Amino acid sequence: MISGESFLVRASSLHQNKYYVDYVGLYKLNDISIRTGINTPDLAAIYKKNNGIYDEQHEVYFFDDMECAKKTITEIMIHIKSDNRGRSILLTEAEIEYIRQALINEGVNSIHLRNKIKDNIFKKLNS
Incomplete structure (x- = not known):
């Protein structure tokens, strides 16, 4: 089950004023691809569409703007099959x-x- 709440936008410690998408501690494109079931080229297209810049040394897409990273997360969730999507609900x-x-x-x-x-x-x- 994949929850949108499991995705975070994190500030980079490698590049000042840059952000990246983190999914339960994973940030490399291939790792996120495996966990979400979205093939790597399609996932890369989502990152690029939202102005992600690929850092080959670290295998991570960085964003100049936090909003672009958030849009990337939203778009990733749209591409995840509804059967694999989940959400957290607190019950008494x-x-x-x-x-x-x-x-x-x-x-x-x-x-x-x-x-x-x-x-x-x-x-x-x-x-």
């Missing part, structure tokens, strides 16, 4: 218990918890 213990009971009693339709809990779960899932 009551909400977790509601879901657990729903799974246990699937098809029986006998969950007797407050509707407010169900409504809160739907709000979180739909946001």
